[in-house]
Amino acid sequence: MTFRLYNTVLDVTAVLAFVIVAYFVTYSQWLGKSASIILPGSFNQLNTIFLSLIIEAIPFVLIGVLIAGCIQMFITEEHVKRWIPQNKYRAILMGCLVGSVFPACECGIVPIVRRLVAKGVPLHASIGFLLTGPLINPIVILSTYMAFGNDMKMAGLRMGVGFVAALLIALLISTLFKSNQLKHSVSGLYGSETLPQSEVSFMKKLKGMCVHSIDEFFDMGKYLIIGAFVAAFVQTYVQAQSLFLFGEGLMGATVVMMGLAFFLSLCSEADAFIGASFSSLFPSGAVLAFLIYGPMIDLKNTIMLLSVFKSRFVFTLFLSITVIVFVCTITISMVGR
Amino acid sequence: MRFHFYQFLKLLLLAAFAFFLIQLHHTGEIVKLINPKYVLMSQVAAGVIVLLFFVQLGRVWQGNADEHASCAPGCTEDHDHKQSYVKRCVSYLVLLFPLCTGFGLDLTSLDATIAKNKGSLLPQGENAYQEEPSSKPPTLDENKPIPNNNYLTDEEYEQKMGRLNDDVVEMNEDIFASYYHEIEANPHKYKGKTIQMKGFVYKEEGLDSNQLVVARFLITHCVADARVIGWLSESDQAAQFSENTWVEVRGVIDVGKYNGVELPIIEIKEINPIPEPANPYIFPILTKVL
Incomplete structure (x- = not known):
């Protein structure tokens, strides 16, 4: 087949794609018009929150999948072996530290972590990275600082306690799980068949990176969509007050705030302001728990994690994060008193 | 060389997402969803999706032997070559859902x-x-x-x-x-x-x-x-x-x-x-x- 014919075929395909999309847009507008008569007004509110979560997350997810594609194409297992310390504790510390300087948000970090683990980064180091990535970075520190009336105390506590909690969680995970816990066993697919990277041209690698990014985007996208929908549903139909049934004390308030952090699924860059708005209702220890717990795990990224890791692992991780963050913040509140 | 149907579906989804983002920016409706501070970021994202659209275009037509060609070193199987028919359908429907509500329903302001x-x-x-x-x-x-x-x-x-x-x-x-x-x-x-x-x-x-x-x-x-x-x-x-x-x-x-x-x-x-x-x-x- 000639090159020219090939190009023509591509052009036709692109045009065809546009026609189908245009048809789809018109059709869903017509469908929406008829549906809006039946749907309650609150569904429109839900839809607005749902879409805003997605639109807000898309740039971050794109950054995440592009970095993941980059790791896939440009980093080999040998690199990983050379860079990551063999010693478990030092590897955990390194994971947490790298996460602290890496500006990621919790939805963008899942594809990156999956790639890292698949490339042979030990699970405990990756988990440290997963936890501190969204929690500790310049943007989050700045927004926390501002949200609490330009007071460094809350931002400092968020970073400090969060970092310690992340270390503890990663440590706990390292004693519980030895294998990589990925859903598909990829270990056999790596290594042996890997060509020496220099044999593949840079352009080809770049294209490969984009291709991986596309697949990853769709892979993560569907879980992001499900998570965003559930979070929007909770925001529209569940009253925050209904969480108050857990009581008024410090323990109860901390549980409530952690529950809120989980279900609201806010981006870590924005949650400081929401957290601050609760400081009139809750003791600051509970607000701190909200600020630390939300970036580490929430509804949106649990669903994404479930698509990548074995569910038993995700459940254990969820449990360890919950318990450790709870214990850490309660301890701090007791000491601070 | 042959036509890859699932790759074509992905191409359509990319086009639709790009179109959706561009439309939101074009009509200014984007500020009903996000802080204008992040508009630029979202525009860049739309640009990246358009770029990915063109990369994806090349995958719709390629030889069978070519299938893994683009990911020569250490290709994982997570390209969903192996997913079942039902699983694929469900995931494409999920991806389609926000597009349907996005194009179909009007954005309202919170009340x-x-x-x-x-x-x-x-x-x-x-x-x-x-x-x-x-x-x-x-x-x-x-x-x-x-x-x-x-x-x-x-x-x-x-x-x-x-x-x-x-x-x-x-x-x-x-x-x-x-x-x-x-x-x-x-x-x-x-x-x-x-x-x-x-x-x-x-x-x-x-x-x-x-x-x-x-x-x-x-x-x-x-x-x-x-x-x-x-x-x-x-x-x-x-x-x-x-x-x-x-x-x-x-x-x-x-x-x-x-x-x-x-x-x-x-x-x-x-x-x-x-x-x-x-x-x-x-x-x-x-x-x-x-």
Whole structure:
């Protein structure tokens, strides 16, 4: 087949794609018009929150999948072996530290972590990275600082306690799980068949990176969509007050705030302001728990994690994060008193 | 060389997502969803999706042997070559869903129902401290149709904050958040000043029949993190205004108590219904940050 014919075929395909999309847009507008008569007004509110979560997350997810594609194409297992310390504790510390300087948000970090683990980064180091990535970075520190009336105390506590909690969680995970816990066993697919990277041209690698990014985007996208929908549903139909049934004390308030952090699924860059708005209702220890717990795990990224890791692992991780963050913040509140 | 149907479906989805983003930016509806501060980022994202569209185009037609060619070193199987028919259908339907609701349904602005779910704005009981300020705005010529790009220079910001000391405080959208926090923090300092603001009527449980809250949503990042801000207001006409009605009020700042907590209260002198403004949301000022 000639090159020219090939190009023509591509052009036709692109045009065809546009026609189908245009048809789809018109059709869903017509469908929406008829549906809006039946749907309650609150569904429109839900839809607005749902879409805003997605639109807000898309740039971050794109950054995440592009970095993941980059790791896939440009980093080999040998690199990983050379860079990551063999010693478990030092590897955990390194994971947490790298996460602290890496500006990621919790939805963008899942594809990156999956790639890292698949490339042979030990699970405990990756988990440290997963936890501190969204929690500790310049943007989050700045927004926390501002949200609490330009007071460094809350931002400092968020970073400090969060970092310690992340270390503890990663440590706990390292004693519980030895294998990589990925859903598909990829270990056999790596290594042996890997060509020496220099044999593949840079352009080809770049294209490969984009291709991986596309697949990853769709892979993560569907879980992001499900998570965003559930979070929007909770925001529209569940009253925050209904969480108050857990009581008024410090323990109860901390549980409530952690529950809120989980279900609201806010981006870590924005949650400081929401957290601050609760400081009139809750003791600051509970607000701190909200600020630390939300970036580490929430509804949106649990669903994404479930698509990548074995569910038993995700459940254990969820449990360890919950318990450790709870214990850490309660301890701090007791000491601070 | 052959036609890969699933790759073609992905191509369609990429095109639709790109189209959706571009349309939101083109019509300006994007500010109903996210803080304008992040618009540029979202535009770049749209650009990246368009780029990925062209990469994907090449995958629709390729030889069988070529299938893994693009990912030569260490290809994983997670390209979903192996997924079952049903699983694929479900995932494409999930991806299609936000596009359907996005193109099909109109974006609305949040209303008092959401405000209620967010927890109470007014102090409840003793362990709470106040959350009710009022504020002063700059003059009307500042009320540009796009107070969205909420970047102010330091000078502008100082100037606007200076107007807080005028006798009449106008709560314009661009400075709303700053005035709000300032008056909330020092209600006594601003007691007796006349205030003018727009907002929607919000009634929390426990309010008297002559009380209402004139509220706005403050958005930091996207609509999902919206929170309500507003002041307790008192007026004989309060009962006539149902929740979610947009009103323009003129009143005097007073300091009162609600559930034993001191907070600013607006004694309404004049209250008139208005249509919902084009920019219903308040975005925090960015100068102080950068």
